[in-house]
Amino acid sequence: MPIAAPRGTQDILPPESRRWQWLEECFRHHGALYGYREMRTPIFESTELFARGVGEETDIVAKQMYSFQSRGGDALTLRPEGTAGVVRAMIQHNLLAQGGVQKICYFGPMFRYERPQKGRYRQLHQVGVEAFGSPGPAIDAETLAFASDFLAAVGISDARLELNSVGCPACRPRYRDALRNALAGARTGLCTDCTRRYDTNPLRVLDCKVESCRTVTRDVPVILDMLCAECRDHLRGVEAGLRALGVPFVINPHIVRGLDYYTRTAFEFIAGGLGAQNTVLAGGRYDGLVAELGGPATPAIGFAAGIERLLMAAGEAAPAPPMAGPVFIATLGDAARAEGARLAQALRRAGVPAAISYEARSLKAQMKEAARQDARYALILGEDELARGDAMLRDMGAGEQTAVAVADIVTLLARRYAA
């Protein structure tokens, strides 16, 4: 058996790669509309960054990281997500000292050691944004509008935005205690995972998918009723902003984030057609993270989306804009083939995509090759044409051909391809 790509990774082959380029272009375009600038950070970072930035007790850090020791003895990890690296870079380069709002977008591969399945990979690719420096709900609404518009642009118009507030360090502990109290009586009805979560992170019981747990959590108090005044006002501000911007949403009090520096706004976009992995884009506010990583206290909000899932959810809706079909130069004889190569180069330098036959083959075989390459034109150059100083220019779509002087070909085709 020859060597195969590692488990949970995949090769993005043409023409699928064209859809990736298209999606990345969509993302860049929307980023520019909303004032985001791209940042590129390393694919590996200090393991400690993720331990602190994502959280020691999360599954991602506890059992899904590709960690290794460098030859110099440093503990490093392939990034499992994008936010930690961006925040680290913002702090390291003192970009937050500039004041104002800083909007950063990024995309690239992330790595998580998970059991692969539909929509879940060990090397996944995300696009993401982070906005630093604005504490109010207006930027939350704008960020969600960005997400919604971006999804629509890539052909996912049926995604449902689910919104929640996870409170803040002032009100969340109070809710956590209330939740624990409410669950205490029904502990025996919880699944084994949730029995553990009851102690470690009771909020996570809320998004458990086991039926018995859902039954238990149906009547439990919701955080929305226990938010402090500031968090409640913030959420109302986000809702008002979304309505003003025309972004539909539903409140789902069961959306949670595991860590203390996630604050207030939390959201997910749910799309169909993805099986169990149906979250296509998710994010939230993390007003405590920059300070947690040693930077100046800075409010922030962001989201990330998995490219593989986006393309799956988009399905047929995601077009793969075809490249302009080339001019295929079919030649007969060594002298004509050499002239064809020169002609092709002249065409390319004039901005016209050109292809040639590298070997001596029958004209029929070359015409089939031209059709296979979806050529717009075939340029047929044989001994006779070479002697006359012209070539047959065949319109592959129309199936008509005319003789054109070699001297005029580049100018003529450059004009047609420019149109």
Added chain:
RNA sequence: GUGGGUAUAGCUCAGUCGGUUAGAGCGCCAGGUUGUGGCCCUGGAGGUCGCCCGUUCAAGUCGGGUUACCCACCCCA
């Protein structure tokens, strides 16, 4: 980490009760057409039936194991 499914040509898949030379469609190459793609006809190339072990006179087919992929749990994008 747990469970289920699948594995035959480049791709998508047939393959009967275990039976002698493993098939189809698409794709590829060539010819029909001495210099013209798509449609048609003819021919050709291409296979360690995932891998190992076992049962049997005989295994693509049955059994065990293993690996990979897929799906679900879990977790998340």
